[in-house]
Amino acid sequence: MIKKIALITGGYSGEAVISYKSATTIEKNIDTEKWECYKIDINPKGWFYMAAEGPQVEVDKNDFSITLNGTKIKFDAVLVGLHGTPGEDGKLQGYFDCLNIPYTSCDAATSALTFNKRYTVAVASFAGMHVAKSLHLFKNIPVSPAEILNQLQLPLFVKPNNGGSSLGISKVKEAGELQQALDKAFNEDDQVLVEEFISGREFTIGVFKSKGKIIALPITEIISKNEFFDFQAKYEGASEEITPAKVDETIAEKVRSEARKAYAVFNCNGIVRMDFIYQEKDGFPYLLEINTVPGQSEASLVPQQVAAMGMSLKEFYSLLIEECF
Template sequence: MKKKIALVTGGYSGEAEISYLSAITVGNNIDTEKFDYYKIDIHPDGWNYVDAAGNKTAVDKSDFTINLAGEKIKFDAALMCIHGTPGEDGKLQGYFDMLNLPYTSCDAATSALTFNKRYTVAVAAFGGINVAKSLHIFKYAPVSAEAILQQLTLPVFVKPNNGGSSIGMSKVTEATALEAALEKAFKEDNQVLVEEFIAGREFTIGVFKTKGEIIPLPITEIITKKDFFDYEAKYLGASEEITPAKVEEAIAEKVRAAARKVYELLNCRGIVRIDFIYNEAKGEPFMLEVNTVPGQSEASIVPQQVKAKGWALKEFYTAVIEEAV
């Protein structure tokens, strides 16, 4: 009997459009000999199963089921393809936990923690991972640019504390530009992270667990044509992504070891992507952030890394689903 999988996509944030792209890639690579999958669109206007013709059937939120031609479809697992809220911040995970429905991402606690960039680096630092020096600022308790620069050294990154896709992010090299950067970040979130710049090479690495083993994928080096890896660099082609990264094995092993440690330390599940800066002066990787529902579109990094490892995407998503089930 084939397992019934809910491919959960959409979401309530600006990242929904990326979620829909991810769902296309994942849907095209689910092994339909092993699984029956149903695309579930979680949208502010409602939760619906969307069939191949675009017809919608409402989801019963009391038990996360759908009714098709008089048959009640109960899912065996949810395959998470929502970037941003409510699929990456722990909200859906908590709901699924209450229904005893397995899912392919980190649990509610880890998802909520990693969605908050400041709390992530704080916990990682406590566990012995290198992170940049930073300040966590709340909208209701504004901190002046002058006060920030008494504690941090330019250049700094200013970014919304929650969410991904680098929307609302700025690199600040001059004190006069800091206020505008804070304003831009506060338009996206009521919490902002101001983080000291670390010079070095930017690496990102997918990590997942299967049959009890934590497996790092081949590393990608990001060389941005802009000043930093923002939304435009990520999704609109303003960066070069080299997979696998052309990097000495000694450096690659340090990044892989740090990635495995972060995955274990934060009690991650499913596929996550962890971003690092490798500071050559110190000879150490510094963790930037953890993405618990990384992009899966054709242009995304994790699918590139899976292919670089010599795996078919179908084989990879089967392993991810089977680990959850």
């Protein structure tokens, strides 16, 4: 019997626009012989089933079901394609756990932890991984630029601590630029991460689990035309993305090994994308962040990596759904 899958998209943050692009790609590549897919838009106005034709149907939040033509439809699993809150920070995962509905992403605890960039690097460091030196700032506890510069060396990256899509990030080269960068980041989030710049090659890698085995996808090297891999570089073509990366196999294996280690340390599930800087002077990959609901739009990195592995997205999404059972 074909299982019913809810593909969740949308969200309550500025990343919703990317969620809808991801959902379009996923929906086009679902194996309809195996899965019956229902796209569910979760947004500030409500939760709705988005039928190809006809009116929106509201989701019953008591059991995460919909009613079509008098028939109640309950879902066998949830395919998570929702970036930002509440699909990437653990809120919906906790809800689905309460309803005993399996899903294709990390659990509530891992999602909440990795959504917080500072807590991610703290746990990674505790596990013996290399990370940049950083400070965690809170909006309600003001810290002056001078205090920051007493503890960290320029250049610095200033970024919202929660969220993704490279919104609100600045690279600070001079002390006079720091306050403006803090204001920009605090405009996106109540918590901000300030970290020392690590020079090196930027690699990003998708990792997933299938039949209990942790599998690393081919590595992508990011060569940004901007100062760093910001929103414009990520989504508007201001970067060169080389998949698979042209990199010595010994370096590639170091990155893959660290990515698989992080996947295990953080108890990840589903497809996760990790960003690293490989610092050539000491020969170590430094973990920047873990993205537990990576983009699946046509411009996104994971679909590029799946193709480089010689796998179709249809096969890939089926593996993710099968694993969540």
